[in-house]
Amino acid sequence: GDQFDPDFKKINPMGTVPALVDGGVVISDSLAIIMYLDEKYPEPPLLPRDLHKRAVNFEAASIVLSGIQPHQNLGVIKFIEEKINSEEKTAWVTNAITKGFTALEKLLVSCAGKHATGDEVYLADLFLAPQIYGAINSFQINMEPY
The missing domain is CATH 1.20.1050.10 (Glutathione S-transferase Yfyf (Class Pi); Chain A, domain 2)
Structure with a gap:
């Protein structure tokens, strides 16, 4: 239920999860978060090379x-x-x-x-x-x- 908290809505106005705050970067979409993390931390990869x-x-x-x-x-x-x-x-x-x-x-x-x-x-x-x-x-x- 934390997604309904006013402080969380400052991070994600939609009031939905997930949300990622990484320094000044705020991302509130599952696919976008996964792609961001895969680029930032490439090992182990989240996408196969094939x-x-x-x-x-x-x-x-x-x-x-x-x-x-x-x-x-x-x-x-x-x-x-x-x-x-x-x-x-x-x-x-x-x-x-x-x-x-x-x-x-x-x-x-x-x-x-x-x-x-x-x-x-x-x-x-x-x-x-x-x-x-x-x-x-x-x-x-x-x-x-x-």
Whole structure:
């Protein structure tokens, strides 16, 4: 709940997380923060050198950002709860999340290793982990198929 504190809103007027303050630099977007940190601290890299795997990481992040995460966003959920009943909300969220993870499963199969796109942790893993957690813990979605 700290994101609703007036001091936090000075850092990020949207009142959303995450936010990074690094000296005089303020960044309040997940992808921008990750890219900033990857440039500032290049080891270990958050993007693979292999061009195909790099593209797959960006595509996976895009699927999460546009197709999964918005449906798990608390502000969106609260708005939806005002418009439809709980059963309809759950069906709507479950459909969106499973559709996104089905697409991710097909995308990642060509690169999968110990982690989403190989044996190292990369950008895709950073985007997937919180969505998997939310799907399981907030919406009780069975992630076994993925």
